Amino acid sequence: MQARACGCDEFQWRRLLSRRHLLKTTAGAAAALAALPEGRMFGQGASPGASPAATPGASARRVVLSGDVVTNTSYISPLVELYGDIEIGQRSFIASNTILFASDGRIVSLGDENNVQDNVYLLASKGNLMFSDQVSIAHHAIIENSTVGDFTFFGFRSRTRNSEIGEGSMIMHNTDVENVSIPPNRITPMGVLISTQAEADALPELIEANDEFKHEVQEVNLEFAESYIRLYEELGRSGVESAGVNPSTSWNPDPITPQIGEATVLAELVRIVGDVRLGEESSVGQRTAIRADEGTPIVIGRRARIQSRVTFHALKGTRVDVGENARIGDGNVIHGPVSIGDNFESEDDCVVFRATVEDNVTVRSGATVAGEFTLREGTIVPEGTVVSTQEEADALPVR
8 A cells, every 4th residue: 555645646636527527528418518507417318207217236226317306215415416327226315516427328326325425526437336335425535437335435535446345345534546346344544545456455354343433424324315305395495505404303403504704705506504603704615515414513713714615514423613714725624523723724635533633733735634633733734644643643843
């Protein structure tokens, strides 16, 4: 296994996955797609009066048609972008601002009880993308041209391409998996590149705590599929777009409206849910998601500058706290439990999860900060670094 390099490789991913590039790569649909507004769902070759046949052997899967929010007892956020032939099983949940793309002659096929979180990219560009059941795909993961087994997990900003992921396996945060077959019930480290079969075969097996975590994720998102459908049926599309109340769940039974501070500017296609307290004079970029529908509240201080396609979320029973004057770049995942002090800066494509971050900390592009430790005041996390222990945190440079 190799440490994953940022820079050139990350730039190539961004270019290949840009919306403009996706439109150009599907020649048969390009004209129709170009006419669609951002966030409009599109089932290639489908019309309201005709439903293409589902994949043979994929029990109870249904093709998603343009404009569907509920298909086959599954919930699909109206802010999701669907291009080409997409199908889905039962009781699945797809969160906002995700892209599902199938080029001509390809298909993205999701199984039963799959959950796909905000700003995920699922791509069938050169081959089909096939998912079994009970798959969990965390925020900002990218999966392309692959086959995925039952009860698997993909971490924040992980990237999987041209691979087979065995039943039960976990691809952890900011890890790249390319052109390999991951055996069943294995787990990767964070922030590495796995590109040879020898590296894949050498991965350690899961422990019981890993499976317990996956079961908890599944339980939450099964309830999300049901509760978001109820919210949509009660309030219509306006209730599940932009800023609005959280759905009623067993852990958050009371709907709460977000509090948006004075002189705060929200770009288009931003999704803010539940007990979010966003400080005054802040700005939030396009397709950012701030979801206090699981862990709650999410508190962000005054004068935050949050760029595009950022996700804030928290595990059940935890919260997110961010101090004043935060500067958060494109493509970040800020996930609770997490506590962040004043004057925090994270450049593009970072993950910050579970840590305590003191004042005046800077996280450079592509870094992963994930673990129960403290980043001391003034710490600088270098580009592409993975920090998971207090010892690693204490070794970082400080202003």
